[in-house]
Amino acid sequence: xxxxxxxxxxxxxxxxxxxxxxxxxxxxxxxxxxxxxxxxxxxxxxxxxxxxxxxxxxxxxxxxxxxxxxxxxxxxxxxxxxxxxxxxxxxxxxxxxxxxxxxxxxxxxxxxxxxxxxxxxxxxxxxxxxxxxxxxxxxxxxxxxxxxxxxxxxxxxxxxxxxxxxxxxxxxxxxxxxxxxxxxxxxxxxxxxxxxxxxxxxx
Numbered sequence: 001x002x003x004x005x006x007x008x009x010x011x012x013x014x015x016x017x018x019x020x021x022x023x024x025x026x027x028x029x030x031x032x033x034x035x036x037x038x039x040x041x042x043x044x045x046x047x048x049x050x051x052x053x054x055x056x057x058x059x060x061x062x063x064x065x066x067x068x069x070x071x072x073x074x075x076x077x078x079x080x081x082x083x084x085x086x087x088x089x090x091x092x093x094x095x096x097x098x099x100x101x102x103x104x105x106x107x108x109x110x111x112x113x114x115x116x117x118x119x120x121x122x123x124x125x126x127x128x129x130x131x132x133x134x135x136x137x138x139x140x141x142x143x144x145x146x147x148x149x150x151x152x153x154x155x156x157x158x159x160x161x162x163x164x165x166x167x168x169x170x171x172x173x174x175x176x177x178x179x180x181x182x183x184x185x186x187x188x189x190x191x192x193x194x195x196x197x198x199x200x201x202x203x
Contacts, residue, residue: 059121074130081134088141099151101194104143110136146170147194154190155183 089106096103114120114128146168154170158177173190175182 055121059123077134078130081137084141085137088144092144096147099191099194101147101151104140104147106140109140109143142168150174151191151194154187 092101092103095101110132112129112132114132115125117125117128120128147170149168150170150173154174156171156174156177173193175186175190
């Protein structure tokens with residue numbers, strides 16, 4: 001991996017950490033420490049936190065028919081999500097030690113803080129927890145797959161970056177498409193990077 005790629009990777013990890021901290025900003029932080037949108041967000045949270053919740057019966061009574069119609073399809077996805085969770089966890093439990101890849105810490109990808117919001121009723125909290133599980137699971141699975149891809153096939157796709165689908169952070173380390181010499185030379189070093197937690201994103 002080139003020096004430029006290492007710098008970009010470090011910057012990506014730094015930005016992700018800052019985004020994580022920004023999304024979980026405690027209400028006790030002084031206004032002087034906040035600026036712009038973050039200050040407005042903190043004030044809004046403080047004002048809205050004490051608002052009464054919409055009662056469950058009132059919430060159901062005013063629910064739109066298209067939302068009600070979609071509910072079975074939303075929660076039907078829980079079945080494949082559960083299977084994905086089980087299979088991806090079992091996969092890394094068995095295979096990562098064989099490859100000597102540092103395991104992905106599952107807890108780093110799941111955050112269930114919205115269930116503590118007083119202005120949400122029990123059904124709204126359940127919806128939020130379900131969404132948090134689904135998005136956390138997909139991020140967790142993407143990291144497991146990203147480390148696997150770095151181990152087995154660390155080659156960038158052909159074509160311009162804006163023509164390729166969204167990728168995981170590990171792709172910054174990957175080898176240029178069509179560079180056979182670099183592939184043979186860098187494959188083992190890239191694999192060794194996966195052993196060390198401090199060199200692996202979210203490790």
